[in-house]
Amino acid sequence: MSATIDLGTIEPGGERTERRDAAANRALILETAETLFNERGVENVCMADIAQAAGVGKGTLYRRFANKAELALALMDTQMREFQEAMLSRMRQQSEQGLSKLEQLDQFLDALIYFVDRHNPLLCVVQNEGLLESVGEQERQRPHFWQHMTVSGLLNAAIDEGELPPDLDTIYVADALLATLNASLFRFQREGRHFSLERISAGLRRLAAGLK
């Protein structure tokens, strides 16, 4: 009766447990992709290459990952969760220490900048496929979604604390602040404009500071 529901990598209820060979292939594909990406750079590896290097058919590859963006997202998954949890625990701690919500926002944005920088190539791939598609598609937006929750949450909390005026459009502002960290723009700022991380961080925090 009660099937042992294994949560796998995706938590929403109702997921069936993955067959053993499928799980093995998923791991194999991820390893292979990571290796190839490191060897040749993300943009110089195509899906067929990955399938061949992993010794599986293209059908198998696409059954697991609908495209390169999903694959890239899966590769970042662990580090994203770690980052996410680190931020949450840090913010909890900071709240206890009485740090203001706006200062917490500052630090969150700063940390996010370093994260975006480190993972820029993968993020470029992820975002290329991103928001564009049918609006309902939430899977690939997961990173943005979480980031948006965090930023708008901090903004709302700041309003509650009287640090920001209550009429602020926090949903919009969160969008705007995060738009700044779009991977392609970020790359252009880093490589084309030769901005340092410090400059980007200072600029963004300045923008946030203007809200009060």
Added chain:
Amino acid sequence: MSATIDLGTIEPGGERTERRDAAANRALILETAETLFNERGVENVCMADIAQAAGVGKGTLYRRFANKAELALALMDTQMREFQEAMLSRMRQQSEQGLSKLEQLDQFLDALIYFVDRHNPLLCVVQNEGLLESVGEQERQRPHFWQHMTVSGLLNAAIDEGELPPDLDTIYVADALLATLNASLFRFQREGRHFSLERISAGLRRLAAGLK
């Protein structure tokens, strides 16, 4: 000796004048593309369709427009120039009337929002191909480039007028404000979040207002 250099659609010096058949084809392709885009929607038309409908070979099509983004850009070209000139003349006029630089910035951003909304489908195509490529590629960035010039120019002018603090990183801020108008994000805000143009405009201007 002195060849009559026809400026064509692109002005940088050293351009040869286009052969008559080539010019005819360019016009034919643009017309055809516009029709197809209107009939089926930009994203449901591929380059081969356009070539076929125009009755030219793919080679011919690609000789004129390296990809759909360039084609889309060319289709917006006229309206973009008009918008650009309208803005410039309006700003000149506003300066004479003593309107502050920050108010001019507000109005520019507001107008830009309506422009981005009207041309969203084409802009999505243009930006998809955009910034990503080799950083040097300036042709396709033309819209961004011009917008960035305008915004950072206004910010610098505002500093000169004492409306903004002189230590403001105007280059960065211009990037940040414009990042907000990224076509994909914009579309998401409009269709996914159901934001009105007024809401977006108010939010963005609020952000700009915080700079002082």
Added chain:
DNA sequence: GATAATAGCGGACTGTAGTCCGTTTGTCAA
């Protein structure tokens, strides 16, 4: 007008994304 030089043309060709479907394999119940 004839001719040479060259820009322009067309469509076959290559490479990649992503789908489809007949075959194989793992899992669960008897």
Added chain:
DNA sequence: TTGACAAACGGACTACAGTCCGCTATTATC
């Protein structure tokens, strides 16, 4: 075990982007 059945597999196939190159048309010159 074994058999049934769903899940997973592989690779041929379709669709689209973009390139290449031999042929054609235009234009400048005489």
